[in-house]
Amino acid sequence: MADIMKIANSLLALLLFQSLFLIGSNANAANTHIDSAMKLYKSMEINKAVAKLIINIDDINTLNSVEKIKYALIINKNLSIYRDIYSKSLDTQQIFLESLINDKGKGKSLVAPLFLTEIYILQKELNKAEQQLNKFKENLKRNNKNAALEPATNIYNAWIALVKGDTKRFKETQKKIDLDDPLSAMALDVIQILTTGKSTIELSFIKAAEDKYIIEDEIKSVRFANYAIRIYSHRGELSKARSIVKLLDQKRPSYTEEISQFKLIKFYEPSLIDSVATFYYKLAKSILEELEKDTKYHDMAIYYLSDLELITSNTTSAKRFKEQMLTLTRLPKSLSSLLAIRQNGHAYLYGKTTRAYQAWEKAVNNAKNNPSIGAEAILMCIYLDASCPTIVQTAQLKAENGKSKLFENLNTNVGRYFLLKKENIKAMRLLENALDRGNAGGILMNEPILLLNLAEIYRLNKRYSESLQIYFSLGQNFPILRQVQDAVQGEYLFRQRSTGSNIVF
């Protein structure tokens, strides 16, 4: 995915050329928005590009095929970034919340265990989740200051039961949930979507709840927005989901605990990033599926549909794409050269791992001449959480020896791989190499995925100020990063050991 910018550029040139012949001059208002979104996209302001599309284009059916491709391309890219932000958010919030709970300072947070419960469930650490949930319940008994959050205890209890497959416990807990309360009813539906893939809530019920939680175009509850986006997206009600995403201030905390006049703690919806990412996934998918019907763009649509499934490591469609990608012939060269690597991504998801490894190894062996293809092969290892030690070892050598800008993505992806495998020292070296080979015209001119991972590796190496500086810059384009920034600030404060000095220069 990190290589998508280069592919995009050549693809766009081709598409624009084709569009002159295929579409003629049916200029419409949407064109302007697509064009300005593309400009933002090219200057790495991906989320701003997405905001432009979401806010200004109400009906995707008014777009022609080329515009649809561009639209989907931008959304795909944003989705891959949101997926990465989501994993960073879970890790950083977990560390911050654990620090808060273990803090021996006066006036302990009573709410932190509840938010940590959700983080642990999402990280599949159910015993720890259970412990924190019980801790929160104890806190409520001692102090009812945060009683508004009490209904969430039954939800988390039910969620843990569902994940554990404990039907009896789930049913018993379900009875305790007040289904007349919109947030509780929606939360119950969301946890079922996440565990069983089923959603049964009446959509009219959510629509009615909107009157309560959206006042004068302002969303009053982030939790409501989170649930509504997830349910609407899951049910394919994309225009409804879009209307919520449009209004949502992604920087807002879900809850602020006021321990004293001078001690406020903000808590964020851990799963919000994933909900918004789900919306992007469904949106891009719906556009591309529509585009599949256009014979001229059929192959392109399939390619990007397969991209979506790789970003989300979706095994259900692996068989389809494993076979269908072999039939694609009408692709620009920049994409067809990546076809074998991506096709093997689906093969890997389908269980044909040996074949996939061989294809990726071949690509990496050729990385000296074609670093983009090598980068793409490593990207597959990242997306699919595949264990590729030999391939990555070769790629690392090529990446470090490649001094030109062409090797930026290879360095980024090898660095990301090491980060995933917790080889932090190597990860930092490779990611710094990538930045070194990147755009010197300002940090934000660089690939957001590179910056995200660099910020994360700096955090892991306790270089907090550098991590926060990058997050600060990136946060200007991705407001949803606020929850990560807040957590890293908190971690930094707990870890910093300086005592105060300032110098003028």
Add this chain to the structure above:
Amino acid sequence: MLFRVSTYLDNEVPDQISYFSIANLETHVIEEYMKHFLYKTILFFTFVSVSATTMAITENTLIYGETKRPDTLDPYTSREASSLRLTQLMFNGLVSINERQEVEPDLATSWIIGNDKKVFTFQLRRDVTWHPYNNITTPFTAKDVVNTVNLLQHSKTISPLKEIFSNISKSEVIDDFQVKFTLKNPAINPIAMFNFKILPYHALKNIPYLNKSSDFANNPIGTGPYIFKKFNSNRQVTLVANKKYYKGAPNIEQIILKPFSDNNIMNQALSFNNLDMIVSVNPRHLSELQADARFSLISYNTLSYSFFGYNQNNKILSSQLVRKAISHGINREEMLRAFFNNQGTIISGPFAPGSWAYNLDVMPDEYNPLKSIALLQKAGYTRTSNGFLDSAGKLLSFRLRVPIEKNNESTKRVILAYKNFMKKIGIKINVDFIERERWKRAIFKDHKFDITFANWSFDDSSDISTLFHSASNMAWGNNFISYNNPEVDKLIAQSKISIDHQEKRTINHLLHKIIAQDVPYTFLWSLTQYAAYTKRLSNVNIHPYQFFYNVHLWKKN
């Protein structure tokens, strides 16, 4: 190059920033040509001077460049980053903080913390000696530690680091290698505060307090990896390896700090292999160095920012409306892009964005000259075709005093742009570029200025207390703008005594909000700092705010 400074000052300033104007392109080309010629001339002399010194320079010498000359070399009396960096090479604390934010033993081997978290007893190393003084080597003992605290607590000692010692109520020698401290209040990072640098008792026993003019400030004696050897007439400093350094003799035999008055020349010196390292690369040279395979670039210490500070003793500038009007009149994004190649971020308040204390909800004042004009009118000033008039009917004008060391392109560009932006909103700025020492005296001691331009750099504590607390409004205090807001004073005091992390964060976020609203400074940007060094150097690991941490492990091949 000096000629160009006066040209800028004497010229009538155009409405638009000249750097973007095509009409000025020709002049610019001529200036560039002249600059090129001058570089060659200056470089020739630089090389001759370096060659002359090379006779004394061994291969195993690290020569690094700074744009600021070091003033003093003791760890306490200087405010200059270049001086403080040097002191990291020569001195140690009882503990140190590594790049992973962990406290490590340094001159102390261990410590015991009392139950009330106020009493700390340190066991000291027995194998440490001071650098030779009058050819005599003296062992490091507890007396050195206690004397350091006494010196820093003396009312006549002026030091930007004095605040660290304010929480120590008592320091006692238990025996030669044991020292005990009692704090007034428990602290949030109690052991870490003992990373202050220790001074030698035997060299300072006859001095009751520290000042810049003492012999020690120019002939320092420490326990660190490098020994001070000499200053030359250009304030070039030579240090030699301390073979008896307790952590082991440094790999590099000699370190030379070479001050440059011009960033371009310093960069050229690196390119011509006359320097091994530049501690802070000008953003305009990043791409060039990035493309040069002979050098490594490394980013570090981002806890710093630039600002315009407004002297509140000036009656007009004491108005928040006027300060706010000025802030809205400055296009910071454009300056960052044009002068610093976008290598930084615009900030909204008194903390660097890489700090835990930065309030992310506070947005920087947007560039809006119309708003500036409206605010000035609201403040009661009359607008004429020439600009705003003060109550005496004179054009609203301020004196902007800026330190300039012969020639600093980036600073000059920022100042000229500021002057232009102010002209656009009807304010006249008289720029006064003065020599750095004079500037420090004018700003910190005499408070004789209306507006100044400077940068602050912080460690991880992000402590702004001395910058904005009214108690620091004194000669040589950091609150040189005479800012006084009782609410801010109260919050700073509260933050200082708080030992609760989240409480500290909430208070600092609140401080950020209030100070941003008060606009005692126009907070500009935080630049990404880069060091560049030859790949002949290895084991280089730049500490976020202690540049030469573990320098004894660096190697030159």
